[in-house]
Amino acid sequence: MVAKITEITALLKSKGLNVTEIRRQLVALLFTPGSALTQKEIEEALEEELGSVDRVTLYRNLRVLLEKQVIHQIPIDAQTVKYKLAGVHKKVDHPHFHCSHCDQLLCMPQVKIAENMLPGGFVIQSSQLIIEGVCDHCNITQ
């Protein structure tokens, strides 16, 4: 959770982004592996840190970070989108696992969706898979 400021600064700069207070806090917030938040959750968390956050500023920063692929947008269900720090996976559209117990969102690049799973003649361009369930950690400690 406590990522060094220099680490975050370096990440932002490496993507050609200026470093501002909101961006630093925003990235810091998503730095924990597995943590993925909705815009509302981000807004609330940032308000605790910064007092108040303009929703337009947050909205624009989310867009910039998405464009530069610092973060990813993952549609959990028809009415929820979560934001997550982009991992190191090459493909943008790898599967995710959402734990209904602890709300963690984990990348599952080991799960592959391949063309041979489909009837003949179908070509895959991309795919998006969300698996909802209980993660290994919650499964044990529960």
Place this chain on the structure above:
Amino acid sequence: MVAKITEITALLKSKGLNVTEIRRQLVALLFTPGSALTQKEIEEALEEELGSVDRVTLYRNLRVLLEKQVIHQIPIDAQTVKYKLAGVHKKVDHPHFHCSHCDQLLCMPQVKIAENMLPGGFVIQSSQLIIEGVCDHCNITQ
């Protein structure tokens, strides 16, 4: 496309729903296999048929049809939800294939997401898979 009115009426009644003009047109619209529309697309299509459609009425009818499982809601990406006539598959959360060429949305119940695809300790409760690509038909005729 031209499903007999009696067929649609029967479908609605079988779910315990009264038959109204909007519901009939709405179901008729989604009757074509593979057709899936956004709320906006539905609204526009219905306006051609009925002159004008109140967005609240449409919204409420979509909700009722979802509840009764006459239709399903499928999140195509972070900013698009499509509605589709519910098929005959037992599981609600079967995979879908979205053709980027003809925009058809096809059910792919043959693609299975199984627990053994995940690391040990993970339990699957449900899953949601959207595969984007080119369908067999477009692939040939293209």
Place this chain on the structure above:
DNA sequence: CTATTTTTGCAACATGGTTGCAAAAATCAC
């Protein structure tokens, strides 16, 4: 430090989700 570029905060507007309520339509009981 000053000039230039970027970012922020705010007003404003659009769109979609949601509720309440009275009028209209559908269904039910005769």
Place this chain on the structure above:
DNA sequence: GTGATTTTTGCAACCATGTTGCAAAAATAG
């Protein structure tokens, strides 16, 4: 069928969120 009852519709209204423009503030470059 008629009238009573239940359901559905259409509309006003409100809230949350997406989106743009613009001037002030902050960050960066020289």
